[in-house]
Amino acid sequence: MQGTDQEEVLKHLLRIISGGGSLELEGVTFSAEELSISLSDLSAIRAVTGEVPVPAVTEGIELLEWQPPRRTYPGKIGEVVLGSTRGDGGSRVKSVTIGGATTPAFHLFEGSEPHPPVVAGSVFDMVPPLPGPVKSSFGDAVEDPCAWAKAWVDRYGADLIDLDLISTDPYIKDTPVKRAVNLVEDLLQTVDVPLIIGGSGNPEKDAKLLPKVAEVCAGERILLSSATMDMWEPVAKAAQQYNHVALAWSPIDINQAKELNRKLLGYLPMDQIVMDPTSAALGYGLEYSFSVMERIRLAGLMGDRDLQCPQASGTANSWGAREAWKRDDYLGPREYRGPLWEATGALAFLLAGVDLFIMVHPGAARTVEDIVGWLVDGRNLPTFPEFIGVGK
Amino acid sequence: MPKKKLGPMNLYPLLPKTNCGECGPKTCMGFAVQLTERNLGIDQCPPIADPKYQVQLSRIRELLAPPVREVVIGTGPRKVRVGGELVMRRHELRYFNQTAIATLVSDDMLPDQVQAKVKETEAFRYPYIGSTLTLDAIAVRSVTGDPASFRNTVKTVREATELPLILWSFDPRVIAAGLEAAAGHRPLIYAANVENWQEMAGLARDAGCPLALFVPDDIRTIRSLAASVRAAGVEDLLLDVGCGFSESLPSTINDLTEIRTAAVNEGDSLLGYPIIGSPATLWEKRNSESDETIRWMESCLASMMVIRYVDLLMVRDASMWSILPLVVLRANLFNDPRKPVSVEPGLRTFGNPDPDRSPVLITSNFALTYYTVLADIEKLDCYLMVADTEGLSVDSAVAGRKLNAQKVADIILSTGIEGLARHRTLIIPGLAARLKGDIEDATGWDVMVGPRDSAGIPAFLKEKWEGKDHTPGWSYR
Numbered sequence: 001m002q003g004t005d006q007e008e009v010l011k012h013l014l015r016i017i018s019g020g021g022s023l024e025l026e027g028v029t030f031s032a033e034e035l036s037i038s039l040s041d042l043s044a045i046r047a048v049t050g051e052v053p054v055p056a057v058t059e060g061i062e063l064l065e066w067q068p069p070r071r072t073y074p075g076k077i078g079e080v081v082l083g084s085t086r087g088d089g090g091s092r093v094k095s096v097t098i099g100g101a102t103t104p105a106f107h108l109f110e111g112s113e114p115h116p117p118v119v120a121g122s123v124f125d126m127v128p129p130l131p132g133p134v135k136s137s138f139g140d141a142v143e144d145p146c147a148w149a150k151a152w153v154d155r156y157g158a159d160l161i162d163l164d165l166i167s168t169d170p171y172i173k174d175t176p177v178k179r180a181v182n183l184v185e186d187l188l189q190t191v192d193v194p195l196i197i198g199g200s201g202n203p204e205k206d207a208k209l210l211p212k213v214a215e216v217c218a219g220e221r222i223l224l225s226s227a228t229m230d231m232w233e234p235v236a237k238a239a240q241q242y243n244h245v246a247l248a249w250s251p252i253d254i255n256q257a258k259e260l261n262r263k264l265l266g267y268l269p270m271d272q273i274v275m276d277p278t279s280a281a282l283g284y285g286l287e288y289s290f291s292v293m294e295r296i297r298l299a300g301l302m303g304d305r306d307l308q309c310p311q312a313s314g315t316a317n318s319w320g321a322r323e324a325w326k327r328d329d330y331l332g333p334r335e336y337r338g339p340l341w342e343a344t345g346a347l348a349f350l351l352a353g354v355d356l357f358i359m360v361h362p363g364a365a366r367t368v369e370d371i372v373g374w375l376v377d378g379r380n381l382p383t384f385p386e387f388i389g390v391g392k
Numbered sequence: 393m394p395k396k397k398l399g400p401m402n403l404y405p406l407l408p409k410t411n412c413g414e415c416g417p418k419t420c421m422g423f424a425v426q427l428t429e430r431n432l433g434i435d436q437c438p439p440i441a442d443p444k445y446q447v448q449l450s451r452i453r454e455l456l457a458p459p460v461r462e463v464v465i466g467t468g469p470r471k472v473r474v475g476g477e478l479v480m481r482r483h484e485l486r487y488f489n490q491t492a493i494a495t496l497v498s499d500d501m502l503p504d505q506v507q508a509k510v511k512e513t514e515a516f517r518y519p520y521i522g523s524t525l526t527l528d529a530i531a532v533r534s535v536t537g538d539p540a541s542f543r544n545t546v547k548t549v550r551e552a553t554e555l556p557l558i559l560w561s562f563d564p565r566v567i568a569a570g571l572e573a574a575a576g577h578r579p580l581i582y583a584a585n586v587e588n589w590q591e592m593a594g595l596a597r598d599a600g601c602p603l604a605l606f607v608p609d610d611i612r613t614i615r616s617l618a619a620s621v622r623a624a625g626v627e628d629l630l631l632d633v634g635c636g637f638s639e640s641l642p643s644t645i646n647d648l649t650e651i652r653t654a655a656v657n658e659g660d661s662l663l664g665y666p667i668i669g670s671p672a673t674l675w676e677k678r679n680s681e682s683d684e685t686i687r688w689m690e691s692c693l694a695s696m697m698v699i700r701y702v703d704l705l706m707v708r709d710a711s712m713w714s715i716l717p718l719v720v721l722r723a724n725l726f727n728d729p730r731k732p733v734s735v736e737p738g739l740r741t742f743g744n745p746d747p748d749r750s751p752v753l754i755t756s757n758f759a760l761t762y763y764t765v766l767a768d769i770e771k772l773d774c775y776l777m778v779a780d781t782e783g784l785s786v787d788s789a790v791a792g793r794k795l796n797a798q799k800v801a802d803i804i805l806s807t808g809i810e811g812l813a814r815h816r817t818l819i820i821p822g823l824a825a826r827l828k829g830d831i832e833d834a835t836g837w838d839v840m841v842g843p844r845d846s847a848g849i850p851a852f853l854k855e856k857w858e859g860k861d862h863t864p865g866w867s868y869r
Contacts, residue, residue, distance in 0.1 A: 109650045228791070229792070249791070290724075294481055336687075347695050374642065
């Protein structure tokens with residue numbers, strides 16, 4: 001596809017997600033009100049009705065008393081602040097708080113979620129094998145991680161940026177720690193949102209890299225990604241020393257997640273740990289991730305201290321599914337199918353209890369943000385007894 | 393009244409205690425365990441059919457009745473079962489009847505348009521780990537309000553497909569016309585509301601058809617309506633409390649969750665019915681949005697509804713790009729979590745491999761990874777080593793150190809592959825690229841990094857393997 005076509009598709013896609021043709025991407029900023037008006041026009045559809053208006057009378061029905069189900073949970077998910085503003089010794093323009101839930105995800109009848117889940121836009125320190133629809137969303141910016149991050153923030157309004165230093169892997173490019181850390185410093189100058197900085201996943205290299213990253217980010221309260229069962233101590237110590245947050249990664253295994261948290265809790269307080277129980281792709285084991293996330297959230301609410309950390313999802317894994325990126329006429333245009341694949345995975349994890357999404361496609365990210373926004377607006381609705389009332 | 397969790401000791405005292413083993417398990421206690429886990433049904437116990445156990449049998453049926461009633465729509469091989477769920481969350485046992493998905497035709501469409509739409513729905517097929525994902529039903533909606541056109545459209549659909557039907561109108565005269573055209577096929581009537589319910593209940597009772605109740609955003613009223621309709625003699629009900637995006641989304645998610653919570657956790661039988669929802673209604677309030685806009689929204693809403701307990705969904709079209717994520721999500725969530733995630737590690741042989749020319753591949757023993765790879769290579773002549781990654785996919789296994797050089801060295805030894813493939817060259821998944829050096833050091837084999845997705849294996853072999861000399865000494869070693 002040529003550059004201009006790609007732009008067209010992307011524009012169209014964002015138009016899709018924002019509900020109509022009212023949104024222009026480049027050189028135009030749009031206000032939140034404009035956006036929410038067009039969105040609600042699109043979709044404020046209560047139900048069927050076309051033919052018959054919702055009736056005012058309930059003929060011949062005896063209205064029965066009903067006690068709605070209510071449950072309280074002894075535990076509470078911890079709150080974690082990411083990013084530190086100037087007033088707090090950092091240089092971020094804002095900080096983001098996640099967690100704090102007192103109910104299963106979006107059990108709105110049992111209580112509200114104090115902090116809506118958020119989305120971080122993902123960038124890499126080298127051009128990884130990116131699916132076409134992702135590449136075309138950023139164009140040449142993918143060649144330069146700072147430009148890529150800037151596009152996320154300026155064009156797509158990302159609340160956080162995740163930079164993964166994958167090229168540091170000795171089996172990829174073996175980029176020296178010093179050079180990787182320089183890039184992190186550049187990124188701190190380029191964008192002013194809270195940051196997630198990840199290593200390559202190579203335990204030996206990460207053990208050297210992540211403490212240095214923590215050092216240059218001192219005071220910024222980044223999310224340091226990630227601590228694993230065989231490489232957690234350097235991350236825990238670095239987070240402790242420089243007051244960052246550690247991301248605890250476990251491979252779809254609630255017991256390992258618990259064990260790792262317990263180790264980290266030896267160094268760090270609850271408000272410096274976020275857990276990532278692994279997000280398998282839609283169609284490739286999503287249900288295992290979904291159930292582990294649900295179980296973690298419930299266990300935390302039932303009072304298991306070791307599972308009360310907020311959860312993060314590397315939703316970008318969705319693109320591992322060939323259905324997301326493959327060109328295939330039978331499956332329809334991948335420019336829509338791919339980002340919808342990522343969004344669908346995220347929605348499943350959202351309803352399982354994830355607090356922080358790390359995503360690669362801006363359209364998918366936007367969908368999650370809109371849906372979270374709508375769900376959260378429910379808090380401003382009349383309190384529960386009235387809104388299920390008969391007179392409605 | 394909160395419902396107590398059913399255990400084998402609730403059932404065992406009621407069984408014949410013959411320990412005859414005719415059901416499969418050797419003892420009645422073993423059978424009781426299988427009953428509570430829903431692996432076996434009470435019909436698999438021949439002795440209990442004896443009239444002297446009549447009281448016990450009916451008590452067992454009562455105990456085994458799921459908190460969400462199972463309702464059958466349609467007849468014959470394509471009929472669908474909806475509801476019948478036992479738990480709120482799949483990890484508590486499993487979900488049983490996967491959410492049925494219907495597409496929509498309306499009575500203002502021409503017969504050939506209707507036929508084309510039905511055909512498109514039937515043609516929606518996607519092969520997925522050993523099964524085929526399909527759509528389940530056709531909803532026929534009255535938009536003209538004219539009973540005759542509705543009857544004709546239902547007839548056209550009936551002649552075009554064996555799929556179960558949903559008859560969609562709030563006008564009892566229209567529904568009556570549709571029921572004539574679908575006589576004997578047990579369509580779902582959609583829907584009774586607080587105004588028309590007496591006539592609708594009469595139609596459903598007389599035709600022996602399931603009936604959906606529609607009361608938007610009002611659980612107390614729909615619950616009361618369920619009681620009235622049940623008293624009027626209709627037992628097979630579905631509940632619709634409406635759905636929508638934007639400011640309707642909180643009440644959509646809330647109502648669905650609350651209904652299922654009341655049914656499963658509180659044993660509220662008036663809410664213990666399958667839930668039906670129609671994201672297709674998003675198309676109605678359309679302003680100037682493109683088709684793609686609405687499809688995108690419809691798919692997202694439908695996916696959230698599948699996660700939040702909806703048993704039957706109506707979408708407008710069988711649009712592949714927007715409905716595929718939904719049906720795959722459905723397949724995932726309804727997958728039995730008790731099924732093992734892993735396959736047996738070891739060596740698999742495909743075709744007739746040659747010791748000098750046939751490639752040796754390696755993958756994880758995560759079932760989904762394994763079956764995906766299997767589908768891509770089973771027509772080739774090759775060896776596949778399945779490493780014990782403890783049921784993790786390749787990328788998770790590499791990240792979690794469940795797939796490492798030592799594991800590969802061990803499997804090379806344990807499978808005896810060195811005696812089968814003289815070339816001593818191993819092709820590893822692209823997602824395990826970073827293990828290349830370590831594996832070469834640990835095994836003395838050459839390692840080639842294959843594609844990141846196994847779909848690319850045949851092309852990879854064509855380009856990088858075939859016609860190349862793989863006899864020992866070929867490489868720098």
